[in-house]
Amino acid sequence: MFKDSKAFSGFSVNDIHKAKDFYGKTLGLEVSEDHGLLNLHLAGGTKVLIYPKPNHAPASFTILNFPVDDIEEAMDQLTKKGVRFERYEGDLKTDAKGVFRGGGPLIAWFKDPAGNILSVLEEST
Secondary structure (H helix, E strand, O other), X not given: OOOOOOOOEEEEEOOHHHHHHHXXXXXOOEEEEEOOEEEEEOHHHOEEEEEEOOOOOOOOOEEEEEEOOOHHHHXXXXXXOXXXXXXXXXXXXXXXXXXXXXXXXXEEEEXXXXXXXXXXXXXXX
16 A cells, blocks of 8 residues: 555654754755755655654654764764764663664764754664
8 A cells, every 4th residue: 555655754853943953054964844844855865854843752762863984983073063972871881982882883872952862873894
């Protein structure tokens, strides 16, 4: 039934203007706005819908993963733009910089202004 449907994902934020600034300026993504909603235009033609929600609760899981060639370089660039990386203990323990190096891709998590969790990850070649 949905085999040929161009499905897309979406998530909420508590401030559409802050989200537009963050995703457009800080992360450098193409962002369009229509009727108070944002569309992120990702590589490969993928779109993600961002919608305002007055009683927004941040996602407790990663909502977007950004593959990068060099995680250290990506983190340095984002840090210069004011992004702070999360530090975790336990099963997903991160190092002093915020990188999880416990197997699988190198990954570091950060939050958007609404508290939603995003990541940069470097897959080994």
